[in-house]
């Protein structure tokens with residue numbers, strides 16, 4: 001394919017991405033994968049180039065663009081190599097008309113950019129949310145150690161004690177060490193967030209929002225596979241993906257418990273007041289993960305933030321019911337909005353005087369209100385808010 005034909009293919013796939021963002025349809029990753037698969041004539045280099053054009057255009061637009069073409073025209077405004085391909089040549093995009101609408105630039109829709117700035121994320125800190133994410137792995141302490149593991153490439157040690165960083169695109173999932181459960185793909189920020197809970201061998205730990213178990217298997221490693229580790233979630237599909245991952249990692253103590261939305265405590269009743277530690281990796285707006293999913297910023301509306309905060313508060317209350325006196329809650333969101341982080345935890349603490357904020361001191365990050373902040377500029381990781389709440 002010629003470069004201009006690649007740009008035109010990117011525009012067509014972007015149209016679907018934009019439409020899905022407006023209507024709550026499939027993720028950009030899925031649409032791009034399907035769009036590339038459908039273009040049988042595209043070779044591997046073409047596919048890579050088309051994908052890069054698509055994600056560069058997504059990153060270049062702040063608010064949701066009018067169309068795929070408007071998004072690509074925004075990219076053309078800042079990248080002359082793209083602009084020259086709008087020359088009317090065969091299979092390429094039509095030349096740019098004088099009065100054509102071009103998508104707006106920026107970090108995110110204006111209300112969201114303001115909310116981030118109000119939460120102390122502006123300028124370069126905000127821009128870095130749209131950078132390209134590195135590829136981090138966690139060496140699984142159940143099967144290997146960071147100091148002695150032998151891998152096909154040398155990774156850069158991270159602040160997280162078991163973390164190694166590789167260049168994006170490194171085929172770690174094809175390495176023997178991955179198949180053997182010696183390494184897991186996990187952002188360094190997620191690794192630090194798990195460390196904050198301080199799970200120990202022999203404890204009873206509940207990973208309340210376990211999803212497909214990324215953090216559960218890190219907790220099993222921290223617990224040296226000794227104790228009780230409950231992985232619960234309301235989403236059956238995600239939870240069903242946990243068992244094969246846990247098996248590969250040798251995380252034999254992980255037990256899954258499917259929760260009924262609205263009646264979560266029913267299935268967890270036997271651990272009420274008994275857990276040493278509860279991890280609440282709450283559903284959130286995901287503002288800290290735009291490096292991986294940049295189009296998700298087009299899917300958020302102002303009212304979503306209040307809805308997430310209500311769920312987060314409720315999940316903290318559930319965790320409060322599960323934790324034993326003297327136990328602790330680890331609260332994590334991959335959002336940098338205070339409404340889902342510092343302010344949310346303050347609200348929980350005001351309503352639950354039995355709990356208090358414990359000091360979080362991780363090897364990377366900075367204090368933020370009653371908790372801790374990680375971000376691409378602060379810690380070189382995805383953005384997170386982490387709090388550790390002790391109880392009397």
Ligand SMILES: C[S@@+](CC[C@H](N)C(=O)[O-])C[C@H]1O[C@@H](n2cnc3c(N)ncnc32)[C@H](O)[C@@H]1O
Nearest residue numbers: 208209210211213214215233234235281282283
């Ligand atoms: C940020 S994700 C968790 C990611 C996971 N811990 C990991 O490390 O891969 C949030 C999870 O919360 C779950 N969730 C949403 N509402 C819930 C509820 N009421 N009770 C438990 N889990 C819930 C979602 O299904 C989702 O899997």
